[in-house]
Amino acid sequence: MSNSKLYKGSLTTIILKLLNESDKMYGYEITQKVKELTKGELKITEGALYPALHRLEADGLLDVEVKKVDNRLRKYYKITENGEKESSHQLSELASYIATMQALVNPKLSIE
């Protein structure tokens, strides 16, 4: 993750969320999707993305499919059933974290 340490803890949540919304994605596609969605604000580096993907794969939250594309092999990641559960769990945790931070840094904008 390039531009902020604040994003670091949310990387797996971002990956799971993106994969939950699509059938399958490969590493480079994930970096480009994040760049596009955040209008270039957030750039995920290879050194952060792939270890996170491999950890999620090792934990059984992602499944892998390898296909030959443009003369090379491409590793696609798909979310598993456990990954979907973990994704919704992490997203609700993140939402609660954002709400707490909102209440702390900008009480006027907070919901409660």
Place this chain on the structure above:
Amino acid sequence: MEKLSKEELQFIDNYLDNSDIIYADIRMEIIDHVASEIENRMQANNEATFYTIFKTYMVENKADLLKDNKKYIKSIENKNTKFIIKELLSFKALIVFVLLLFLSNNYLLNFKIMSPKHIFTIPFLLIIITTIIYFISSKIYKYSRFSGVERLGFLYYVLFQVFYFISMFIRNRIEDLNNVLVSALFALCITLIYVFVKVTITVIKTYRTQYKSIV
């Protein structure tokens, strides 16, 4: 968008291989990432050649790629260890252990087929056979090296040390130990080998399914 040629992809492959990214499964993913980025940059700048973009990219990102390589190997080792522990604690492993305990206690030792002193040659022999098979596959047939399979080697080494320790323990106390304890230790060794071989076969099968185009 212009795609990289086979020669250009081979160039990236050789470069990464020479940079100590030795496992085919890790290299393949990095090649795709690097190639995708180079193709994007080539599209954005028609003047730039493959080699100049590649050089710039590696100056910016090589350290990150090598870091990823190390972390991947670590996560693979953790995955393998978890898999072995899960299999070792399974009901099937328990059945194998009980069956082996019965067989070794009633036949191998009681009928003097093997003496307690020599019974532990069997696990050592099985480990040596497995190692020879690995070396023939990788050095003579030059099969692609896959991280998940090869990192199991470290766990096999730990297993070898466990057998060595058990063997030493038995040898020094051979007169004091009863056959049931010797049989239990023997059954444990063979059950461990059963679990290791089962995990190895499963890991190889997974790779064969996932990477069938390059295996």
